[in-house]
Amino acid sequence: MKVSLIQMNSVSDKAANIAAARAMIEQAVAQEKPDWVLLPEHFDWHGGAKADKLANAEPMPGGPTYAMCQEMARTHRIFVHAGSIMEKIEGEERIHNTTVVFDRAGAEIARYRKIHLFDITAPDGAPYLESATVKPGDAVVTYEADGVTVGCAICYDLRFPDLFQALAARGAEVIALPASFTMQTGKDHWEVLCRARAIETETYFLACGQTGSFQQGNETRWTYGHSLVVDPWGHVVAKASDGAGIVSTRIDPARVKKVRAMIPVAQHKKTFA
Secondary structure, eight states: OEEEEEEBOOOSOHHHHHHHHHHHHHHHHHHHOOSEEEOOTTTTOOOOOHHHHHHHOBOTTTSHHHHHHHHHHHHHTOEEEEEEEEEEOTTOSSEEEEEEEEOTTSOEEEEEEOOSOOEEEOTTSOEEEGGGTBOOOOOOOEEEETTEEEEEOOGGGGGOHHHHHHHHHTTOSEEEEEEOOBHHHIIIIIHHHHHHHHHHHTSEEEEEEBEEEEEETTEEEEEEOOOEEEOTTSOEEEEOOSSSEEEEEEOOHHHHHHHHHHSOHHHHOOOOO
16 A cells, blocks of 8 residues: 655645645645545644634535545545544534545545643643643544554544554554644654554554644744654654655555564553553
């Protein structure tokens, strides 16, 4: 299976973000001919105040971001793992931070709502309070893509290994992580955490990030980028450069089986109260 990760610099302009995502998917299809593509977290909208996020959230199905991703999957006969989209919740003052996945016919085959919310103070003192605008999900989600089991996670989930153990227990051979890591945390933690999750679960770990700056009110914030693919042994086998762009590689399920046979951690795992 050939995979392409679409690294974007999304901003607080939904129409522009959707157009950029469409153009980059089409570029990947033309140049790389992937079977499966991954978009980053918040690729449809990045920044803005709470009211802006609520106004730009969309029902699923029924919204323009959902429709574009579905069209790309159906038109190009590819799997589209649609990063994360702001999903409107009827009757709520919050949204879901949601991954939707489409198969080669454009049918929705998975929906994952981010479980762990980013409520932290960054090293530069900037506060992040995702729970003020986002309602967490509670379901562990996997799906099948051409016989390969893919597990779903989003950004801050990366710091909670129990979720990834649960995905591996459900048969995940590949784990996809759309993200929008801050520059401060990304430079120190991004790659080491991605490699750790791959090694622990003995899966391919596909992590696709936002890159560059966006406006949060009157403040400019920066994201780390460095989208990458880690193999089940923990090697980084593909990595994006700075700026928006596409990184592609092939994944081999036989490699997963080989690594798991060499070090059968799932068989050795102990449960503690």
